[in-house]
Amino acid sequence: MAMASRGIAQSTAAETSPKKQLTIEAIFAEGSLTGRAPETVKWGPDGSRVSFVQREDSGEHGELWYVDAATGEKKILVSEAKLAMLSPPPEKIKDEREKERLTRYHVAAYSWAPDSKHLLFDSQGQLWLYDLSNGTAVQFTSAPEPSEDPKFSPDGSHLAYVRKHNLFVRPISARDEKQITIDKDESVLNGEVDWVYAEELGVRSNYFWSPNNKDIVFLQMNENLVPTYPITDWLPTHPKVDMEKYPKAGDPNPSVRLGVVGADGGKVKWISLTKETNIYIPRFGWVRDGLLWAEVMNRAQDTMDLYFIETHSGHSRKVLTESSPDAWVNVNDDFRILKS
CATH class of the missing domain: 2.140.10.30 (Dipeptidylpeptidase IV, N-terminal domain)
Known part of the structure; x- marks a missing residue:
């Protein structure tokens, strides 16, 4: 009886929750209906981890993550504050032709150095070398x-x-x-x-x-x-x-x-x-x-x-x-x- 009551309550809650109208804008918005997919997915040169940029649906906030290939552990490589400076999202770029170039040709937000200990970022034409051991970036x-x-x-x-x-x-x-x-x-x-x-x-x-x-x-x-x-x-x-x-x-x-x-x-x-x-x-x-x-x-x-x-x-x-x-x-x- 208790299980039946719980099922009825859940069904009633689902029926009474407001339904959101599906619009053309919602379908084609960043993130769309399934959420924003990871960007710039790359293997580290030593093969021990795979990295990617994950942004929230609007694209304005994001972090650079990695997943350990052996354990599946997921951790942040570069924080949101640092990533916003080193690789600003296209939505923040004022030059429309540069924004078009980055999005149309899928220009990578970062590159791994061959030693797997550094990352290279292209921040609107200025290159930055990021040291993973201490989390600091040097303008190159x-x-x-x-x-x-x-x-x-x-x-x-x-x-x-x-x-x-x-x-x-x-x-x-x-x-x-x-x-x-x-x-x-x-x-x-x-x-x-x-x-x-x-x-x-x-x-x-x-x-x-x-x-x-x-x-x-x-x-x-x-x-x-x-x-x-x-x-x-x-x-x-x-x-x-x-x-x-x-x-x-x-x-x-x-x-x-x-x-x-x-x-x-x-x-x-x-x-x-x-x-x-x-x-x-x-x-x-x-x-x-x-x-x-x-x-x-x-x-x-x-x-x-x-x-x-x-x-x-x-x-x-x-x-x-x-x-x-x-x-x-x-x-x-x-x-x-x-x-x-």
Whole structure:
């Protein structure tokens, strides 16, 4: 009888609780109906824990957590107060184009250092190195221009990043920043991703460290012949116009070429792949020290060639061709190099 009474009471409470109307706004709001999912889920390099950013539904408050892979224990790595400074949520970013870039291309809020003892944060173009042992952050860059797409060398001793269309390298333990590509032309991008490659080819980075930490391979893009398109930000009281290099159908694309440069600077070694100039190089990387791979696609996007390149001699060899004359070749990230 007591159990029946309890069931009736619970049923009555459920029936009398106010029903909230489901709206279009509620369905598409941040957090939606199921709550906000974890962001930037990453394994630590030593494989002992997995980290993620967890924010409440509005996205304004969040913390960086980790879960111990062996025990399942969950703990806070970076508190809400520190995370708000080191990696502010997109909702707090006033620059609408920067907010769009972060959310549309899923830019990571943080990166693990190879030693699994430090984290790197990109706080709106300024890099911060966070020491997990004592919970302190040190500002790594302070230039007025943003430092983007940061990457640790494989051994963790250096950090590379893109600033003002050029590549820079700096030792983790010193302040001696070195610019390793030197181009003053605003239309020449070294290791930087332009609009076409980001939007149409899914490219998120255009430079990579060699396994031995000594060299960096990068894609140089020359946009001098690409038409300029005005983009107006109507949200401020006084609208702002940004000029974007944007090729419409039939317009020239950026001309591209691969280069290899030492991590300490020096002369760039340019790689010769094909006599064709109207091409894309949507994917490339290292097979091993001294040997590169690169995918080359024609403008019609119906033929893609895979090349292996010896960096010492610059000699390239075509090893595979994929074609689809009546359609197009899909660009993806399925190609993997197996250790041998």
